[in-house]
Each structure stands twice: as structure tokens, then as C-alpha cells.
Amino acid sequence: MRSRTVANRTALALTGLALLASGAAATRWGEERILTAALRHLEPTDHRLLLAASSAALAASLVLLTAQIRRPGRRRLNLPAPGCRLDSRAVRHAVQTGCAAVPGVVRARCRLTGRRGTMRLAITLTVNGTAHPGEVLTAVADGVLPQITPLLTPRRLHTRIRLRVQRPRPHRTR
Secondary structure, three states, X not given: OOHHHHHHHHHHHHHHHHHHHHHHHHHHHOHHHHHHHHHHHHOOOOHHHHHHHHHHHHHHHHHHHHHOOOOOOXXXXXXXXXXXXXXXXXXXXXXXXXXXXXXXXXXXXXXXXXXXXXXXXXXXEEEOOOOOHHXXXXXXXXXXXXXXXXXXXXXXXXXXXXXXXXXXXXXXXX
């Protein structure tokens, strides 16, 4: 396990244990007695110390919460040549720039997923209202995709192209 996961699970286990103990004490002695006892112990303490401790606990919980967010790792694709690897972001960027160069395409988005044997390439193209969809699809299928397919040679490539038409927006005058 990674150290981040161990620290998060330890903190969650200790918090759960504290909540379990407070719940058991509340059912055993009653909720009012526990609250008054806790307040009685907090009265002689310095309020600045209590504020600093609660601020530190809040900061630690925020750090642990943000550490839970997964960061996407770089995905390296093995090339046919031994020892050569390709970053998948470079493939996506090449597809996007190739599709954006097709006449009539306003915006191109690309997603590359899959495992060892089969890769899936999902392309979403936003075309302007005057572009012919058949010409755009032919240009992408004949011009852009044949350049990308040799990079992924040991794998099969399933491609899905989705076309969206950009609605003309009315011109506003002031």
C-alpha cells in the first residue's frame, strides 16, 4: 500500500474508534452527563489553545480529504520497438490537432481508453452549421486515423466518432 493510503486509513480508523467510544458512552451513561463532563473539563483550559487545536484538526482533516482525490497517472503505451513507450496524452493531442485541422471542425475532443489488446478511441467533433458531415467524417477517417493506427499496432483500435453541430448564435447589438 502507498503511504498516503495507509495514513488516510489510519486516520479514518482512529476517528471511527473515537466516535464508537463516544456513542457507547452516550448509551451507557446518557447524553447529558457526557456533554456536561466534557464542558466541565474544557472550562479551565486556555481558549487560545483550544482554538489552535481545533484549527490544526480542521487543517489535518482537509489535507486528508484532498489526499483522497486520485490523480490521473501518466499512461505509457508500449510501441512495437523494444524499450520504446509513448505517452497516451501525445496520441490524444495528435488526434485533436489533426481533427481540428479538418475544414468545418470548430472543436475536437478525444478520449483514449482500453487495456492491452483493445484500445477505444472516442472522438467528439463540433462542426459548424455549413459543414457537410459526410465530408468531415471522410476527412477524419482517411486523413487523421491512418496516421494514429500504426502507433497502436499490437492492439486493435475501435473508433467512435460523434458529430455535433454548432448552433448559429444570434448576433446581439447594443
